[in-house]
Amino acid sequence: VIPDQPDVVAFVTVGGEPATWQGPARSFDVFDAVGTWELIARSMRLDDVAIEQANIPPFHPERGARILHRGVTIGAVGEIHPAVAERFGIQGRVTAAEVELASVLADPGLWSFAAPSPFPPAVFDLAFEVPDGSSTKSVLDVVRAADDVEDVHVFDVFHGGSIADGHRSIAIRVTMRAEDRTLTDDDVAPAREAIVASVVAATQSRLRGAL
Incomplete structure (x- = not known):
């Protein structure tokens, strides 16, 4: 008997980014994994997608999460537990995700693909001091609602x-891109100011830094 083999989308990352003028070398981590999944979800135009922290083997108990679509768990994403990676002879951090596509593929109306813009992106970083009562998702949702924002991830x-008690620092990378032109500094500067103002107003945060 052949076991059920559902359609899935999955990825694994190892290694990291080299040192640049913006900072030292770093390993890929759970935030990169979540950002990768969010990029896939947005590319498929999935609606009502959420991430919920959870202890799910083989992920690290504090660096794993369920992936939900319309309130139903469809997969998991996170950083593989170091003991598991070591068992397979892998050095350093390993991140992964696996998502079952049955509920998505069953209704083609749920998703579509969009042709990428031929124009270059404008990328900048923002760091906010956010009250613990405001979710990271609320920060990301505000940024995504801004015009010409193609991607944002923590x-x-x-x-x-x-950082003040009862708060945490959240640093995000924002990618903006227009479909009809190259964005200039005159386009990006006011857009960035508007994003900051919206996040501060919606989450009672304060801007820590921008680059």
């Missing part, structure tokens, strides 16, 4: 240090 979260 690349750093931390507590302590100069």
Whole structure:
């Protein structure tokens, strides 16, 4: 008997980014994995997709999450537990995701693909001090609602240090791209200011830095 073999989309990442003028070398982590899945979901025009932290083997108990579509779990994403990676002889951090596509593929009306813009992107980073009562998703949702935002993902979260009690720092990378032209500094600067103002107003956050 052949076991059920559902259609899935999956990926695994190892390694990292080399040192640049923006910062030292770093390994890919759970935020990169979540960002990759979010890019896939947006490319498929999936609606009502959410990430919910959960302890799901073989992921690290604090660096794994369920992937939900319309409230139903369809997969998982996160950082593989170091003990599992070591068992397979893999050095360093490993991230992965697997998503069952049955509920998505069953209704083609749920998704579509869009041709990419031929124009170059404008990329910038923002860091906010966010109250613990405001979710990371709420920050990302505000940014995604802005005009010409193609992608936004979290690349750093931390507590302590100069961060006030009851708050955390969330650093995000925003990619903007227009379909009909190359965005100039005159386009990006006011858009960035508007994004900051919207995030601050919606989440009671404050801007820590911009690059």
